[in-house]
Structure formats: C-alpha cells, structure tokens
Amino acid sequence: MPDKIRDINSGRNEKTNEQPRTFAPRRLAAIVAGDIASYSRLMEFDEEGTHSRVRRIQRDLIEPSITEHYGRLVKTTGDGFIAIFDSPLEAVRCAIVIQQNMTGRNAVLSKNLWIEYRIGVNLGDVIIEEGDIYGDGVNVASRIEGIAEPGQVFISGGIYEQIKNKLVCGYESLGDKKVKNITDPVRVYKVLPDPTAYKSRRRRDTVLILLISLAWLGIAAAAVWAWFPGLQRLASAPSGPLLQSAPSPQADANAKQPEPAKASGAATPEKQAALQGAPPAHTAAVREPIMNTLPGGTFSMGSNEDASEKPVRRVTVKPFAIGRYPISVGEWNQCATAKACAFTAKGRDDAPVTNVSWSDAKQFVTWLAGATKKPYRLPTEAEWEYAARGGTQTRYWWGDEIQSGMANCKNCTDVVSAEQPIRVGNFQANPFGLYDMGGGVDQWVEDCWHKNYQGAPSDGSAWVEGDCGSHVIRSGSWKNDARYVRPSNRDAYDNARYPTHGLRVALSP
Amino acid sequence: MKVAPLIALVAALAFVSGAAQAQGKAAAKDALLYFVSPTNGAIIKGGFWCRFGLRHMGVTHAGDDFPNSGHHHLLIDVDEPLDPNEPIPADKNHVHFVAGQTETYLDLPPGRHTLQLVLGDGRHYPFNPPLVSAKITITVK
Numbered sequence: 001m002p003d004k005i006r007d008i009n010s011g012r013n014e015k016t017n018e019q020p021r022t023f024a025p026r027r028l029a030a031i032v033a034g035d036i037a038s039y040s041r042l043m044e045f046d047e048e049g050t051h052s053r054v055r056r057i058q059r060d061l062i063e064p065s066i067t068e069h070y071g072r073l074v075k076t077t078g079d080g081f082i083a084i085f086d087s088p089l090e091a092v093r094c095a096i097v098i099q100q101n102m103t104g105r106n107a108v109l110s111k112n113l114w115i116e117y118r119i120g121v122n123l124g125d126v127i128i129e130e131g132d133i134y135g136d137g138v139n140v141a142s143r144i145e146g147i148a149e150p151g152q153v154f155i156s157g158g159i160y161e162q163i164k165n166k167l168v169c170g171y172e173s174l175g176d177k178k179v180k181n182i183t184d185p186v187r188v189y190k191v192l193p194d195p196t197a198y199k200s201r202r203r204r205d206t207v208l209i210l211l212i213s214l215a216w217l218g219i220a221a222a223a224v225w226a227w228f229p230g231l232q233r234l235a236s237a238p239s240g241p242l243l244q245s246a247p248s249p250q251a252d253a254n255a256k257q258p259e260p261a262k263a264s265g266a267a268t269p270e271k272q273a274a275l276q277g278a279p280p281a282h283t284a285a286v287r288e289p290i291m292n293t294l295p296g297g298t299f300s301m302g303s304n305e306d307a308s309e310k311p312v313r314r315v316t317v318k319p320f321a322i323g324r325y326p327i328s329v330g331e332w333n334q335c336a337t338a339k340a341c342a343f344t345a346k347g348r349d350d351a352p353v354t355n356v357s358w359s360d361a362k363q364f365v366t367w368l369a370g371a372t373k374k375p376y377r378l379p380t381e382a383e384w385e386y387a388a389r390g391g392t393q394t395r396y397w398w399g400d401e402i403q404s405g406m407a408n409c410k411n412c413t414d415v416v417s418a419e420q421p422i423r424v425g426n427f428q429a430n431p432f433g434l435y436d437m438g439g440g441v442d443q444w445v446e447d448c449w450h451k452n453y454q455g456a457p458s459d460g461s462a463w464v465e466g467d468c469g470s471h472v473i474r475s476g477s478w479k480n481d482a483r484y485v486r487p488s489n490r491d492a493y494d495n496a497r498y499p500t501h502g503l504r505v506a507l508s509p
Numbered sequence: 510m511k512v513a514p515l516i517a518l519v520a521a522l523a524f525v526s527g528a529a530q531a532q533g534k535a536a537a538k539d540a541l542l543y544f545v546s547p548t549n550g551a552i553i554k555g556g557f558w559c560r561f562g563l564r565h566m567g568v569t570h571a572g573d574d575f576p577n578s579g580h581h582h583l584l585i586d587v588d589e590p591l592d593p594n595e596p597i598p599a600d601k602n603h604v605h606f607v608a609g610q611t612e613t614y615l616d617l618p619p620g621r622h623t624l625q626l627v628l629g630d631g632r633h634y635p636f637n638p639p640l641v642s643a644k645i646t647i648t649v650k
Contacts, residue, residue: 165608170569170578173562173611175545189611192567192578306601357572442599451616469608480600491600496571496607498633499596 029126030091030159031133031141032071034062034098034119035080037150042115053115054079061101069094074133080117082141084133088123088162092191095119095153096169103151120145122186123158140186143179147188157187165469286334286371291321291507292433294386296460300393301385302453303488310452317386317460321507322379325424325435326352326443332364340367350423352441352502358471358495361444361503368505379506380462381447381490384474388438388487390431395486396438397430402482407439410481420478438475438485441502442493447472449492470494473501533593536636537577540566542626549645556616557649559583561626563611566640571607572631579628579636581606583613586622591641596633605633617649 036042042050058076066073071085071094085091098117106114122144124137140156148154155163160171170192176185296319302312330349335341341363345353356364361378369376379387390397398406404413406428408421425435446462449470456463470492476484477500483489493501545560547553567578582597583604591597599605606613626642627635635641 164610170567170573170575171609171611172568173545173560175560175562192569479598484600493599493605494571494607496605498571498599498605498607500599 025129026125026127026135028123029084029086029133029137030088030121030123031126031138032066032083032085032091032095032119032121033080033138033141033145034082034095034117035077035145037116037118039079042113045112050115057102057105057115061105062098065094065097065101069097074128075131080145082133082138084126084128088121088159089166091121092153092155092159092163092167095121096191099151099153116150118145118148118150119153120148120155121153121159122156123162136182140179140182143182144177144186144188147177147179149190153191155189155191157189160187160189286368287331288368288372288374289327289331289505290324291505292324293319293321293509294432295319297386297391299386299389299391301382301488303395303486305395305483305486306489308452308490309488311454313453313456313458315382315386315458315460317383319509320379320383321509322383322387322434323504323506324429324433326441326502326504327364328424329353332356334371335364335367338367338371340364340370348423352421352424352436354420354441354502355497355499356444356501356503357497358444358493360497364503365505375508376505377508378444378446379504380460381445381472381474382457382460383506384437384443384445384504385487386460387432387434388430388474390434390437392431397487398428402485407485408436408478409439409476409485410479412439412482412485436475438487439480440475440478442473442477442491442498442500443475443502443504445472445474477501533634533637534630536579536628536638536640537565540564540628540640542628542640542642544624544626544642544645547624547645547647549643550647551645552648552650554650556614558612559615559624560612561606561642563628566628568609568611569631570609571605571629571633574631579630579640580609581611582627582629582633584623584625584627585615585617587625588623591627591635591639593635593637593639597627597629597635599633605629619649621646621648623647 036054039050058081062076062081063073066083066085069085069090070087071083071090074082074084083091083094085094099119102115102117106116120141120143122137122141124135124140126133126135126137144154144156154174155171164171172190172192174188174190177188178185294317296317298314298316300312301315302309304310304312328349329345329347329351332341332345332353333349336344342360343355345355365376365378368374388397392398394400396402396406402412406412408427421436421440424440427436427439429435430437446464448464448466448468449472450456450463450466473491473493474489476489476491479500484491541562541564543562543564545562547557547559561581561583563581567575568580569575569578571580583606585602585604587602597603597605604613623644623646625644628640629635
C-alpha cells in the first residue's frame with residue numbers, strides 16, 4: 001500500500017477514535033479498496049474543483065454507504081479509500097451501490113469530468129491499528145482494485161465463494177491474475193453491473209416500479225374478478241347489474257383474506273357477509289390432491305448402477321401419504337390465484353405443472369398446508385424412492401427391462417420421441433397405485449443434494465445438512481432416457497426453474 | 510423522478526414477460542466461451558477443477574433476463590448435436606450452472622472424456638447462433 005498513499009487522513013468514523021481496542025488486533029475481514037481512475041489527469045485539469053468534488057463524494061456517498069452496509073471506513077487517501085466489513089456480502093453490496101451512484105452522478109457531466117472509481121474487494125486476515133490496517137489481505141485488495149476497470153467492482157475468489165449463491169448478480173471469471181508483489185496468482189471475478197442494474201440501482205425507482213406493477217396487477221385482478229363471477233352468474237340467472245356490483249366486495253374480501261380456506265374456516269359474521277358475493281371457486285375449500293396412504297416399511301435404498309446411488313443401504317420409512325399424481329396445473333393455479341405461488345401455470349388443468357423451482361415447490365406445499373390445515377410437505381428422498389419402488393427391488397418397478405407404455409421417457413415408448421405429458425396418470429400405476437413415479441416430469445424432494453449416500457440418514461427423514469445450493473430431483477422426465485426412470489435414479493438441480501421440473505406432495509399422518 | 514418513462518418501462522416489462530418464448534436471442538458478436546482449465550488433451554489424475562471463461566458477455570442466474578448475459582452449461586461426453594430450438598437438456602451429461610457458477614469440481618471415471626460449454630439464456634435456450642466453446646478431450650487416469 002504505502003507507495004499509493006498521497007495524503008492520509010485517519011478514518012473519520014467516530015468508533016475508530018472512541019474504541020480503538022474493541023477489535024482484536026488480527027481478524028478476518030472483507031476489505032474494500034477504491035480509488036479514482038485518472039486522478040492525476042483530473043487534478044491537472046481542475047485541482048480545486050476536483051478536490052472539492054472528491055471530498056463531497058466521500059462525505060455524501062462513500063462514508064454513508066459504508067455505514068449503511070455495516071462497514072468501517074479505515075482511511076481515505078487523496079483519491080481513494082479503504083474500508084473493512086464483517087460480511088463479504090455487505091462489502092460487495094456497498095461497492096455496487098457506490099459504483100451505481102457514481103454512474104448516476106457522472107451521467108450529467110461531460111466525459112472528461114467523470115470521476116470513476118475502481119473498486120477491489122478481498123477477504124483476508126488484517127492487522128488493525130488506529131487509522132490504518134495492514135496485512136497481505138489489504139495488499140491483495142488494493143492490487144485487485146489496481147487491475148479493475150474504471151467503474152467496475154473486481155472481487156477475489158475468496159469473496160466470490162462467499163457470495164456467489166447469495167447475491168443475485170453476474171460474475172465474470174477473469175481467471176488467475178498475477179498481481180504486483182504478490183507471489184501467488186489471485187483468482188479474480190468481475191461483478192457485472194448489468195444484471196444488478198435493475199435490482200439495486202436506485203431503491204426509489206425500484207419501489208415505484210413495484211408499486212406501479214402492483215397497481216397493474218390489481219387492475220388486472222379486478223378485471224378478472226369482474227369477469228368471472230359475472231360470467232358464472234350470467235350462466236345461472238342472467239342479470240346485468242351484477243357485473244358492476246360483484247367485483248367490489250370480492251376485491252375487498254380478497255384483500256383482507258389472502259388465504260381463502262382460513263376465511264371460510266374461521267369467518268366472523270361480518271366477514272361472511274363480505275364474502276357472500278364471492279364465487280364458489282373462491283370460498284370453497286381447496287381441491288386437495290388425491291393421496292395414497294402407504295404403510296411404513298424397510299427397503300434397500302440406492303443401487304450400484306451409478307456412483308450417486310451408492311452405497312445401497314437399508315432405510316426404514318414411517319407410514320405416510322403421497323400424491324397419487326404429480327401436482328397438476330389446476331391444483332397449482334389454486335395457489336397462484338391465492339397469490340401464494342409465484343406464477344400462474346399454463347396448459348390443461350390436468351397436465352402436470354412444470355417450470356417449478358425448489359422454492360416454488362416449497363411455496364406450494366406451504367400454501368396447501370395452510371389452506372387445508374394439514375401437514376402437506378415435499379416428500380423426503382427416501383420416501384420418494386420407497387413409494388416409487390412400490391415394494392419391488394428390481395431395476396424398474398415392473399422388472400429389470402424397460403417396457404413400452406410403462407413410463408413417459410425418451411426412447412422408452414413405441415413412439416419415437418416422448419412428448420411433454422398432456423395429463424397426469426397417462427401411464428400405468430405402480431404396485432402402490434401411484435402414477436408417473438419415473439418419467440413424465442421431474443419431481444422435487446425436500447433433501448439437499450449429496451453426491452452419494454455416504455452418511456445419509458436411515459430413518460427416512462430428509463437429509464438437509466451441508467451446503468444446500470442444490471436439491472435432489474427425482475423421477476426423470478419425458479426428456480430423459482430409460483436410465484432416469486429407475487426408482488433409484490437421482491439428480492441434482494440448483495434452485496431455479498427448468499421446463500421439465502414439477503413436484504409431488506406428501507402428507508404426514 | 511420521471512414517471513412517464515417508468516410507466517413505459519413497466520409496460521414494456523409486462524409486454525416482454527407476456528411474450529411466450531425467449532429463444533433464439535443473439536449473443537454478443539465478439540463473445541467467446543472457452544475453458545480456462547483443463548486444456549485440450551490434458552491428462553489428469555483423479556478429480557479436477559473445471560473453470561469456464563466467457564468474454565464480452567456476462568454470467569447471471571437462470572431466470573434473469575438481462576441483455577447480453579447467460580449461464581453456463583457443461584456438456585460431458587455429449588455427441589448428439591444441440592437443438593437450438595429446445596432448452597438445453599438437464600441430465601447427468603448436461604450439467605447446468607444456474608446460480609452463475611463459473612467453475613465446478615469434476616470427478617469423472619478413468620478414460621477419455623469430452624467437455625464442451627454452452628451458454629444458455631435465462632430460460633436455458635442456446636443463443637442463436639449457439640454460443641459454444643471448443644469441444645476439448647481430456648483423459649482421466
């Protein structure tokens with residue numbers, strides 16, 4: 001660092017002066033180093049003006065942003081600053097906020113007046129002293145900052161590992177970079193401004209956009225409400241005015257009661273009055289999935305066909321119920337209508353719902369459990385395989401060979417290519433009376449992904465320990481071949497939507 | 510705070526999300542997808558880190574529909590050609606990196622393997638024309 005520092009002000013954060021010894025002398029911290037690109041050119045151009053603008057930026061933007069993200073300004077130099085954060089996530093967020101604000105500030109100026117920061121973030125061990133910090137980690141942060149492009153945030157591999165699954169923005173790997181005076185190359189990532197532009201540019205904008213979107217949704221919802229009951233009423237007893245009178249009480253009731261089942265379950269007289277005008281579809285109990293109750297039992301889980309299915313082990317499952325079919329579009333859309341699921345599924349009502357992420361699946365079961373007051377949930381991986389095997393230990397539940405007409409998978413039927421299932425339950429049920437346990441749509445289970453069964457529980461519970469970036473998905477889909485239809489087959493997917501992914505629900509007794 | 514452009518933006522967003530498929534997007538003209546490691550022809554002992562490089566485009570989460578960005582898909586021992594009109598398959602040979610990962614640890618069985626990267630858009634469709642890396646061959650000892 002010392003070669004870069006022009007005039008050192010000690011950090012002006014009060015905490016630094018009041019409690020200089022509250023921090024351990026050595027600690028791990030996320031270090032943010034920033035400095036202005038072409039500072040000398042700016043100073044040459046307009047020394048006083050640049051100086052006062054930089055001071056203003058430091059006072060109005062950099063210091064408050066650091067405080068807002070629970071960081072500590074360690075020092076400012078003529079053209080830069082160093083701050084430390086306990087959280088790598090907050091450190092990067094702070095850096096992004098600063099860069100995006102600077103973009104806004106520069107937008108009204110001509111290009112030769114732009115003040116552009118380069119920011120580097122590194123995770124490392126630091127020695128903290130009053131008004132300054134030392135250590136390899138600081139040097140690396142400042143070197144990363146040195147190679148950052150103006151207006152960009154570059155982060156080290158250590159920071160990236162900490163935030164990659166938490167902060168929704170893009171990261172471009174720049175590979176291992178050799179930096180000045182540091183022996184080992186440093187892995188560097190560029191944080192991409194584009195993906196974050198919508199998310200954290202200016203909160204007020206975001207809020208406004210959100211409000212306008214909500215208003216739009218509201219109008220759309222009102223229109224739908226106005227249309228549907230009107231239609232239903234016209235069918236039974238055609239009378240014009242209802243079209244106008246129907247929407248408002250429903251819109252009210254809907255606003256007060258996001259969960260229809262609760263409303264009907266514990267409705268006070270006035271609420272009932274408010275709900276009387278509502279169409280049956282809205283107040284009627286939720287149409288529950290058809291469930292098959294299975295006896296508990298012990299079975300051999302896994303197989304030796306794929307490394308992920310080993311070791312084969314005995315697992316005992318308690319009695320439980322599981323959906324006879326995957327969740328259908330119709331069942332899903334009840335949740336969407338109740339605004340408890342994130343999207344409205346398209347397609348026939350009895351087609352299996354698809355493009356469901358693990359979080360979407362969890363939202364659905366949470367809504368279903370709340371609306372029915374029954375402990376609906378995702379099946380555990382052990383329960384899913386137990387149910388899919390239907391008491392068999394063969395490669396498929398019907399035997400060791402693939403047979404046409406048993407499952408909807410690629411090259412499994414006489415039809416050359418399998419198509420997206422048009423309805424649930426189009427193939428034969430297994431010995432437990434369950435349909436589409438293999439092929440059709442992939443189905444999420446509760447468990448986190450582990451690359452094999454080493455250390456897995458044997459009591460049928462969900463295995464949720466460990467890094468849970470990915471969850472287990474079972475069944476294989478119409479896009480997968482016969483290997484994926486095997487009841488023991490398992491796959492992993494991160495928490496995102498994919499067009500073949502659906503779900504099936506389970507219920508504890 | 511200019512409200513009119515925002516309303517226009519919201520309307521545009523609503524319109525875009527209403528449009529059915531986001532397939533056939535064009536990738537950046539100078540975009541380059543490549544393996545940082547391993548290198549073509551590498552002979553590797555045991556597991557290894559596979560690192561992805563992308564120039565002139567950004568890596569983002571699946572589901573995000575930002576311009577000029579996508580997420581990585583690693584094709585392991587895939588011979589059949591990519592269908593540009595279908596989402597990139599998801600199976601043991603087509604590994605998706607939907608959280609925006611740019612590297613993965615691979616533990617492949619001994620023997621020759623091919624690796625190839627394909628960039629997919631927010632809905633897992635390849636770009637048009639597909640942005641793919643060179644297909645590299647490695648040997649695991």
